[in-house]
Amino acid sequence: MKRLMAIGLxxxxxCLGLAISVPAQEEEEEAAAAEEAAxxxxxxxxxxxxxxxxxxxGLEVEDLVYDAADGGQTLALLEEGTETIYLxxxxxxxxxxxxxxxxxxxxxxxxTGPVYERGDFxxxxxxxxxxxxxxxxxxxxxxx
Numbered sequence: 104m105k106r107l108m109a110i111g112l113x114x115x116x117x118c119l120g121l122a123i124s125v126p127a128q129e130e131e132e133e134a135a136a137a138e139e140a141a142x143x144x145x146x147x148x149x150x151x152x153x154x155x156x157x158x159x160x161g162l163e164v165e166d167l168v169y170d171a172a173d174g175g176q177t178l179a180l181l182e183e184g185t186e187t188i189y190l191x192x193x194x195x196x197x198x199x200x201x202x203x204x205x206x207x208x209x210x211x212x213x214x215t216g217p218v219y220e221r222g223d224f225x226x227x228x229x230x231x232x233x234x235x236x237x238x239x240x241x242x243x244x245x246x247x
Contacts (some may be wrong), residue, residue: 121186143215144182144189144227145235151179151188161209168208172201180204180214180227185205192219192226211235 141234149160150171159167160181172178178201180189215220216230 111117140217140219141215141230142218143213144180144183144218145211145213146180146189147211148204148209149179149188150176151190152158152176154179154181163209166207169205172205172208177201178204178208180212183211187225189218190224190226192228194228194230200229203232206233207234214230 147160148168150164150168153158153164153167153171168178178191180191181187182189191200191204204214211234213233214227214229214231215230215237219226219228
């Protein structure tokens, strides 16, 4: 009887150990997959609702893109070449997905981060962002 209880206790301990280690292993695998899925994309920061409804984008609608972001709209990237839309995603619940890209409304950028796809739906978590727009040339002083 004691032997049976000892075996039962041992089996229970092993099962508990496995139950604890499996979720930790799954979290590590998910983190590794997210790192592997990181990509650098180039395109324009858009209001996806305005683009889908009316096809409008670019600097001529810059103020509308800012208004959309101020109203809570998640902005998106219109990828160059493919015209694929990638929604900007927050890295953690409660974070602002537009935080790193808002200042580039209507402008071309290069954005790097984990990319997620489900069906025809795509998103990217911006980790780094660079402008692809040329800075205005500094005016040279007049020589007199």
